[in-house]
Amino acid sequence: xxxxxxxxxxxxxxxxxxxxxxxxxxxxxxxxxxxxxxxxxxxxxxxxxxxxxxxxxxxxxxxxxxxxxxxxxxxxxxxxxxxxxxxxxxxxxxxxxxxxxxxxxxxxxxxxxxxxxxxxxxxxxxxxxxxxxxxxxxxxxxxxxxxxxxxxxxxxxxxxxxxxxxxxxxxxxxxxxxxxxxxxxxxxxxxxxxxxxxxxxxxxxxxxxxxxxxxxxxxxxxxxxxxxxxxxxxxxxxxxxxxxxxxxxxxxxxxxxxxxxxxxxxxxxxxxxxxxxxxxxxxxxxxxxxxxxxxxxxxxxxxxxxxxxxxxxxxxxxxxx
Amino acid sequence: xxxxxxxxxxxxxxxxxxxxxxxxxxxxxxxxxxxxxxxxxxxxxxxxxxxxxxxxxxxxxxxxxxxxxxxxxxxxxxxxxxxxxxxxxxxxxxxxxxxxxxxxxxxxxxxxxxxxxxxxxxxxxxxxxxxxxxxxxxxxxxxxxxxxxxxxxxxxxxxxxxxxxxxxxxxxxxxxxxxxxxxxxxxxxxxxxxxxxxxxxxxxxxxxxxxxxxxxxxxxxxxxxxxxxxxxxxxxxxxxxxxxxx
Numbered sequence: 001x002x003x004x005x006x007x008x009x010x011x012x013x014x015x016x017x018x019x020x021x022x023x024x025x026x027x028x029x030x031x032x033x034x035x036x037x038x039x040x041x042x043x044x045x046x047x048x049x050x051x052x053x054x055x056x057x058x059x060x061x062x063x064x065x066x067x068x069x070x071x072x073x074x075x076x077x078x079x080x081x082x083x084x085x086x087x088x089x090x091x092x093x094x095x096x097x098x099x100x101x102x103x104x105x106x107x108x109x110x111x112x113x114x115x116x117x118x119x120x121x122x123x124x125x126x127x128x129x130x131x132x133x134x135x136x137x138x139x140x141x142x143x144x145x146x147x148x149x150x151x152x153x154x155x156x157x158x159x160x161x162x163x164x165x166x167x168x169x170x171x172x173x174x175x176x177x178x179x180x181x182x183x184x185x186x187x188x189x190x191x192x193x194x195x196x197x198x199x200x201x202x203x204x205x206x207x208x209x210x211x212x213x214x215x216x217x218x219x220x221x222x223x224x225x226x227x228x229x230x231x232x233x234x235x236x237x238x239x240x241x242x243x244x245x246x247x248x249x250x251x252x253x254x255x256x257x258x259x260x261x262x263x264x265x266x267x268x269x270x271x272x273x274x275x276x277x278x279x280x281x282x283x284x285x286x287x288x289x290x291x292x293x294x295x296x297x298x299x300x301x302x303x304x305x306x307x308x309x310x311x312x313x314x315x316x317x318x319x320x321x
Numbered sequence: 322x323x324x325x326x327x328x329x330x331x332x333x334x335x336x337x338x339x340x341x342x343x344x345x346x347x348x349x350x351x352x353x354x355x356x357x358x359x360x361x362x363x364x365x366x367x368x369x370x371x372x373x374x375x376x377x378x379x380x381x382x383x384x385x386x387x388x389x390x391x392x393x394x395x396x397x398x399x400x401x402x403x404x405x406x407x408x409x410x411x412x413x414x415x416x417x418x419x420x421x422x423x424x425x426x427x428x429x430x431x432x433x434x435x436x437x438x439x440x441x442x443x444x445x446x447x448x449x450x451x452x453x454x455x456x457x458x459x460x461x462x463x464x465x466x467x468x469x470x471x472x473x474x475x476x477x478x479x480x481x482x483x484x485x486x487x488x489x490x491x492x493x494x495x496x497x498x499x500x501x502x503x504x505x506x507x508x509x510x511x512x513x514x515x516x517x518x519x520x521x522x523x524x525x526x527x528x529x530x531x532x533x534x535x536x537x538x539x540x541x542x543x544x545x546x547x548x549x550x551x552x553x554x555x556x557x558x559x560x561x562x563x564x565x566x567x
Contacts, residue, residue: 010480069484071459072452094445096480099437100461103449107418112530115444128534133442137338140442141534180458181488188482196480200567224567242464242499243478248334248440249358249498256566268334271440274539278564280556281545291545296559300550312554318567 004087007038017093026054031123051167059172068183075105080174094152112144118157135271198227200257205231207262211239223313247272265290322377324368325430329357330392340536359436362503363496384417397514398506404519412529418450419527431490437497452493464499
């Protein structure tokens with residue numbers, strides 16, 4: 001049997017989230033003695049890169065009905081691929097793409113869906129899958145009661161192991177229904193590093209006093225190779241764009257490094273960032289609650305500390321990492 | 322427009338998260354419950370704005386037991402015309418979605434609006450499943466919704482940007498920040514909510530597809546290591562040599 005992985009492509013290139021999803025499936029396949037089949041849609045120039053992360057086979061569909069993003073039709077295509085491959089487990093990444101398709105597919109197949117998985121199923125135990133709940137404040141161990149399973153994996157939760165398999169690439173298609181969504185326009189942010197994909201994030205809050213003071217935050221982010229983010233009040237006051245708002249009602253992120261400058265650490269903010277691997281807090285108030293959730297802290301004025309950090313980062317040449 | 326808004330009851334955002342019964346159940350002791358913020362602030366309020374502009378009705382639907390009624394009344398106070406509660410405590414998202422889809426298909430709505438996720442299970446599952454069961458298009462993480470006749474003009478978040486799209490009714494949408502501004506119910510709304518219809522519908526028998534075996538809390542963070550503000554460079558040294566992440 002095979003484990004099927006939906007592999008997203010952006011600008012004709014396999015997205016790094018797809019490598020993560022395939023590697024997850026390959027690590028699971030090692031335990032269950034299954035093979036890994038990836039499915040990609042549209043023009044893709046590097047489908048063979050999926051072999052590096054463990055795909056034995058890549059099904060490539062160029063169905064024109066999928067030129068605009070149609071979650072329902074992609075779910076139909078994946079369902080047909082699962083039947084053709086005899087796949088009982090289908091893997092997504094729990095990002096904006098996976099969140100659109102996985103629930104549609106799972107309902108179509110009558111398969112249980114575990115979304116936001118942070119680990120492999122416990123194959124040697126009860127088969128349950130660990131997932132984040134309560135906005136990262138807890139985990140649940142979820143058992144799927146149906147023969148077919150859909151798993152959407154939280155980004156950056158498992159090591160991206162390499163397997164270096166030679167993947168065979170086959171074209172694949174299925175009879176799809178009508179395309180009902182018509183995309184008129186895509187407006188891409190100018191940033192090269194979307195927040196949800198960044199391994200390092202520098203974030204700032206009201207402590208910065210005004211939007212004109214973000215220069216040093218951007219500079220520090222640049223030196224560290226990090227994305228920038230902000231707290232909710234900052235986004236509400238339009239000091240920074242909405243898409244930078246991290247927290248309970250904004251974006252939830254789990255980077256390797258989260259540096260919070262002038263953010264006190266309200267529980268709603270923590271909910272969006274508390275799964276970061278290392279948290280650094282810089283705040284003038286030694287009683288700021290954020291220090292309780294931090295790994296490293298500096299009590300000090302951001303306007304003095306951040307420029308010094310930028311200087312130090314420059315002399316260490318960190319942006320190459 | 323005949324609009325159905327699905328609302329879920331969740332613990333307040335500041336609630337202490339703890340578990341009971343050998344870590345198999347959420348500890349509701351001392352916890353106050355609210356309407357899931359994405360359902361309330363974005364899906365419900367935008368639904369009301371569309372109704373106010375174009376006429377029609379907004380029905381709120383909750384899948385749950387009688388202790389959810391005060392939460393449902395709040396949605397009526399904010400302005401929904403009527404409410405439906407499907408009388409079952411759902412075991413998982415798919416079971417809830419089947420109940421919703423069953424009700425929606427029997428009663429016919431132009432659109433079904435949900436929040437993009439609940440803040441308790443963070444599944445982002447129900448809306449997409451309802452769309453699949455109804456065989457209607459699904460638009461996730463929408464941040465703008467405008468109607469032009471039967472055509473919806475929608476803006477949604479995509480990776481690294483936004484997408485503008487059009488779709489005809491009927492459709493199912495999940496709403497994210499940006500769709501609307503939260504409304505606080507006024508006294509007139511609260512009084513009116515007492516007499517608005519809250520219909521209790523018995524569930525249809527559907528199996529659950531997943532179950533939670535147990536919960537756990539993340540390990541407590543160790544002490545925060547403090548670095549002097551006079552020498553921030555030391556922080557970068559620690560991040561490089563101790564945490565090994567830069």
